[in-house]
Amino acid sequence: xxRGGQAKPSRGTTSLEKSAYIRGQEKKAAEYDAALGRIDxxxxxxxxxxxxxxxxxxxxxxxGSYSPEHFKNTAGWTFSELVRRGRLTGSSRIIDIGSGCGRxxxxxxxxxxxxxxxxxxxxxxxxxxxxxxxxxxxxxxxxHLQEVEKNYYFQDSAGVGNKMGLSFASDKSIxxxxxxxxxxxxxEYDAVQYLREIARTLxxxxxxxxxxxxxxxxxxxxVKRTGKHTGVQLVSDGHYQAYSGQxxxxxxxxxxxxxxxxxxxxxxxxxxxxxxxxxxxSLHFQDVFLVAVK
Ligand SMILES: C[S@@+](CC[C@H](N)C(=O)[O-])C[C@H]1O[C@@H](n2cnc3c(N)ncnc32)[C@H](O)[C@@H]1O
Numbered sequence: 001x002x003r004g005g006q007a008k009p010s011r012g013t014t015s016l017e018k019s020a021y022i023r024g025q026e027k028k029a030a031e032y033d034a035a036l037g038r039i040d041x042x043x044x045x046x047x048x049x050x051x052x053x054x055x056x057x058x059x060x061x062x063x064g065s066y067s068p069e070h071f072k073n074t075a076g077w078t079f080s081e082l083v084r085r086g087r088l089t090g091s092s093r094i095i096d097i098g099s100g101c102g103r104x105x106x107x108x109x110x111x112x113x114x115x116x117x118x119x120x121x122x123x124x125x126x127x128x129x130x131x132x133x134x135x136x137x138x139x140x141x142x143x144h145l146q147e148v149e150k151n152y153y154f155q156d157s158a159g160v161g162n163k164m165g166l167s168f169a170s171d172k173s174i175x176x177x178x179x180x181x182x183x184x185x186x187x188e189y190d191a192v193q194y195l196r197e198i199a200r201t202l203x204x205x206x207x208x209x210x211x212x213x214x215x216x217x218x219x220x221x222x223v224k225r226t227g228k229h230t231g232v233q234l235v236s237d238g239h240y241q242a243y244s245g246q247x248x249x250x251x252x253x254x255x256x257x258x259x260x261x262x263x264x265x266x267x268x269x270x271x272x273x274x275x276x277x278x279x280x281x282s283l284h285f286q287d288v289f290l291v292a293v294k
Pocket of ligand 1: 100101121146153190
């Protein structure tokens with residue numbers, strides 16, 4: 001081809017205009033590249049954070065991270081997964097249930113511009129740290145304490161229900177709700193209230209991403225093979241519990257999940273198995289439900 005000239009079809013081929021399908025693919029690829037670039041930039045900004053821009057290590061321990069490196073790595077990986085699964089942009093309206101000390105809010109704070117981000121947790125110091133360090137920098141971020149009577153994440157007192165709510169968000173106003181490693185710490189009574197609130201606040205086209213310990217044959221086989229989690233006990237129909245405090249374990253069978261989701265006005269549109277019980281095909285540690293309003 002001459003410099004600056006048109007590409008000519010070679011002998012025996014036909015000259016074709018790009019079809020609408022190919023042009024559509026090109027447009028989508030460009031949008032996806034831009035979105036990926038945004039994810040990478042946010043993850044780079046996250047990794048550049050140093051104390052005091054990061055929560056203190058004792059707070060990281062409270063939410064299950066054993067070092068700043070682990071905190072940043074898990075934050076970056078999960079943030080990237082959430083943005084892709086939710087097709088999130090700077091204008092997205094998001095709720096982070098169990099926002100802890102901002103492991104997810106930190107990378108999102110580099111992305112959300114004219115959107116809204118609400119975090120909520122029973123961890124008072126975590127909520128305060130997020131308000132003072134993230135909301136102060138990005139006004140799209142609000143953090144709300146869940147006032148609970150039985151704070152069994154911090155006390156050995158599971159078994160009594162609390163009043164859980166997302167009253168800071170109005171009906172159908174949210175695009176994406178996620179709860180990372182939170183339903184694994186909730187008794188059914190509390191979980192059900194969050195599910196009803198998710199159904200109330202999620203927009204018709206919105207999505208919820210909820211991680212869980214799904215009790216299934218893979219789990220029972222895992223217990224038999226490894227001798228781990230033998231203390232996990234059935235406490236009510238399809239609802240299993242073990243341990244206490246920060247280690248409190250709550251798991252549900254698929255039938256139970258489908259029932260409580262259905263009763264709350266939600267439906268499952270996707271499921272990923274978790275590696276926590278050596279389940280085949282897993283990409284994440286916990287099982288994941290993708291949920292939408294019925
Ligand atoms: C394993 S940590 C995960 C924290 C956060 N989602 C993350 O990935 O960094 C579990 C979190 O759930 C919070 N939590 C426990 N019970 C809760 C409840 N009823 N409502 C909201 N958050 C709760 C804990 O305080 C803690 O921050």
